[in-house]
Amino acid sequence: MNGTFSRLRAMLRRWLGGAAASERALDDEIASVLQHEIDARIADGLSPADAQRTARAAFGVVEPIKERVREARTGAVIESLVRDTRYAWRGIRRSPGSSLAVVGSLAVGLAITVAAMAFIHALMAGGYPGVTDQQRLVGVGLIRTAAGEPTEYAMRSEADYLALRAGLDGLQGLAAFSNAAVTAALPEPRSFTACLVSANYFDVFGTRAVLGRTFHADEDRTEHAAVAVISHRVWQRDFSGDRSVTGRAIRVADAYVTIVGVAPEGFGGTTPGSIDVWMPLAMSRYVALDSTIAERQRAMAFVGRLKDGVNVEQIRRAAETIAMQRLAAEGRSGQHVKAATWNVAWINGSDYPIVILSITPIPLLVLTIACVNASTLLLARGARRSHELAIRLAIGAGRSRVVRQLMIESLLLGLLAAGAGVLLASRGLQIAGREISLSMPIDGRVLTWTLLVTLICVVMSGLAPALRVTALAPFRTVGANDANIVGARRGPRGRGLVVAQIALSIGVLATATQLAATVAAQGGSAGTPSDRLLMASFDLDQLRFTPEAAERFYATLVDRASSLPGVESAGLARSQAVWILRSNDPASLIVWQPGAMAKEARVILGGYAGGDLFRAVGLAVLEGRAFVPEDRHGWPRVAIVNDAYAKQMPGPALGRTLHVGLVQRGGHIDDGAFAVGRDVEIVGVIQSASEPRYNVDGKPVPKIYLPVPLQPEPALTLYLRTRTKAETVAAPLRDLVQAIDARVPILEIGSLATWNERSMELAPFLMRAATFMGLLALVLAATGLLAVASYAVAVRGREFAIRMALGSQPRGVLALVLREAMRLVLAGFVIGGGLALLVAKLLQTGFRGAQGLDTTAFARSTALLIVVMLLASAVPAIRASRVDPVTALKEG
Amino acid sequence: MPPRKDVPSGTLDLLILRLVARGPMHGWGLMKRLSELTDDVFQATPGAVFPALQRIEESGWVTGEWGVSENNRKARFYTITKAGRRQLEKEREHWNAITAAVSRVLEGA
Secondary structure, eight states: OTHHHHHHHHHHHHHHHOHHHHHHHHHHHHHHHHHHHHHHHHHTTOOHHHHHHHHHHHHOOHHHHHHHHHHHSTTHHHHHHHHHHHHHHHHHHHSHHHHHHHHHHHHHHHHHHHHHHHHHHIIIIIOSTTOSOGGGEEEEEEEEEETTOOOOEEOOSHHHHHHHHHHOTTEEEEEEEEEEEEEEESSSEEEEEEEEEOTTHHHHHTOOOSEEOOOOGGGGTOTTOOEEEEOHHHHHHHHTTOGGGTTOEEEETTEEEEEEEEOOTTOOTTSTTOOOEEEEGGGGGTTTOOSHHHHHHOOOEEEEEEOTTOOHHHHHHHHHHHHHHHHHHTTOTTEEEEEEEEEOOTTTTSSHHHHHHHHTHHHHHHHHHHHHHHHHHHHHHHHHTHHHHHHHHHTTOOHHHHHHHHHHHHHHHHHHHHHHHHHHHHHHHHHHHHHHTOOOOOOHHHHHHHHHHHHHHHHHHHHHHHHHHHHSOHHHHTTSOTHHHHTSSSOOHHHHHHHHHHHHHHHHHHHHHHHHHHHHHHSOBOSSOTTSEEEEEOOOGGGTOOHHHHHHHHHHHHHHHTTSTTEEEEEEEOTTSSOOOOTTOOOEEEEEOTTOOTTOEEEEEEEEOEETHHHHHTOOEEEEOOOOGGGGSSSOOEEEEEHHHHHHSSSOOTTOEEEEEOOOGGGOOSHHHHHTOEEEEEEEEEOOOBOGGGOBTTBOOOEEEESSOSSOOOSOEEEEEESSOGGGGHHHHHHHHHHHOTTOOOSEEEEHHHHHHHHTTHHHHHHHHHHHHHHHHHHHHHHHHHHHHHHHHHHTHHHHHHHHHTTOOHHHHHHHHHHHHHHHHHHHHHHHHHHHHHHHHHHHHHSTTOOOOOHHHHHHHHHHHHHHHHHHHHHHHHHHHTOOHHHHHHHO | OOOOEEOOHHHHHHHHHHHHHTSOEEHHHHHHHHHHHTTTSEEOOHHHHHHHHHHHHHTTSEEEEEEEOTTSOEEEEEEEOHHHHHHHHHHHHHHHHHHHHHHHHHHHO
């Protein structure tokens, strides 16, 4: 025990005094002992030369002795690690080119993996920002169906809410909310997404205000509580993070409200980042939701928080019982109610899981390609250093020691790559995060995973080359041809890796483009290309326009917009009349077949079609005619249906008379609704717009259009077909709106492509990410090919020299190298194409609406690959063709 | 001649301490003396002796000083310290106890 301090002191002295001094002392002592041995042997009568020789032989090799002494020292493990690290660092600095290539490859692979981990972490574990214990959140929905009626109605009125809230005692609380696009004046006009909520909304989400307060319990009942909570983003963007913002009044739609609090950053209930302002439900009367349209427009969603030990199924049964009682009390026994409950976790109940699952392998594939790359590069680098390694092995360094040094070198490279990867990823996540309003921090957990993945990569990419380059016996390697190691001629390993890389990158790219096509095809489309249809939405109700003023505004708008430069035609309709791009703005009519009973109705989407709507969106008239100016006077007398609806009718659609009405307050379809309806004759059948997401049994949604609205339409969307890119007309349109009425804001504007993207939330982003990763994979694979081709060329310099000395033309050598590279590309292409086809088939069977392999995109990516690969192999090939036979043969 | 074996490392430390307890010795002298005393049963190779010296010097049981050897060569002389003597006594008692116990079992059984 008493030796411990002394040992530590010795260790410290050695470390502080420098390792070199103690190494010198060791050398001196060994020399001294050897000299004594020689002296003794001379004294025994040997000649000095013999004495020297035999003494050295008896002594053995010096290096292992020194190694054992070093190992006997205190802190020997640390010291040798330090020594190995220093050695490894020198190795890295000696070949900066290949070090950079290894670090670059791994950094790209790791950056993508880190970003993917942060994304999935934010999505899964992170959950909704600002929400406490989200596992307990449960969504509740009620759907009412009448016997023999194909259409379903969601029960989501205030009365439905109150009944559920009173009856569901398995919940700690049930909140209701409803989103609406509103105009706010701060006083500068802004387009806001408002969320009208029950007072317990923030309690149910377990969310506290970061500044001020949320709502008091009675604030959703009294109309005097004109209060609002603003989002963190609005606070930062519009109020510059001013802490005295509480107490300030702003105008939202037609109401003055006092800001009482600021929500946590990113918080948006179940739609993070999308809400700008929250107000109590009672405020809906002042936020322009008091008209009849607004009443039926208001579709509330319900979210509850489960009590301990209660599951979603119990809530579902309870909700169904409550809803049935409500129907019975209203005397609607012929109708039936289905309740649905679901965990409101991040990705539940949406299309994401399949999308996420199908792109999760992509980062891993890219990382694998990067590791394979690093492995190839390290192998080539090891082979270049085979001479040095052989000497080290020959003078007695153990193989495990050399392997350890090489692994430390790999580890250093891996850590450098991880650092670079994290930096790249955090930059990328910042940009992507802004695009999808999701904060994806690289936190401790992600960093831990990164480190783990890096270590796995280091082992995956470093161990095999380290073992391979140290496996050869020293005597065979010293002076032997390096070609033995990578096997440019014989061993297929390096080439097999390249083929695998090419196959993987082709597979990734093909699958990514297929997924992108699949997602794109889910969006809305019609005859007009989606980048040539500009859509701009308005809501005049919030501005208290009279119906007449609103009508005048829209008439002027559609008239003058159609003569804007670059506009081919202009139409007006509700934003859901053509495609269901927004869920909170239904555009539906109730339709009775001739002679039907009042309650035998169907809800059909469509409604008013103003201006030249069908030409603007590109829906051709298949039968009959389009609307003519005479149709637009007084009450609607004619209608146009789409092909999908026409096909559902018994017999020809044209000339048929339908009775068309509007859904009344509370979503009731009854005699009242029938009474306000009108008889219309079908005068035309148009093409059905495509929106596969909402297809029923694979068929498009039936639609019906009227030349005149059944009631004033304050909220409409302008559809402009443009000659070139839709966005070019956005600025002139803004000016036009400003000129017609400066008070009117455009709520949302963009091409159909943009609207589609927004309606699909994460999916388009994920697809772009997948395509990006596919391209990176391709670049990595090209680097791999470059590495192997240039290495093979380097070690075959002698062969090429002989070929050229025997009369081969440089062009012949060039062709030879290119041919071999292309053989690898072709093999990779066949395997990768096969993989992509397999994945495509799997996706098509597993995912409804999946597109087949996009052959044009596949051909394009293959062409790209071949070009990249040609370039990658051309560089070393040209180098090979310039080999000077004399020099090469002399060196060999 | 009995087969030559490497000295068990702990034992080698003890033997070196015992040798330098009589007076300062240098590395070659130690190796020579060890071979003589054990009739070459133990092979006191440089690969074993140098690490052992490193260990016991770091433990503070011997100190090494450069000096001049009997045949006028530079050599590093090892001198036992007080702590080294204490350690030697402890090790010796330990060794005796163990060998006595082992002998008792081997002979008595």
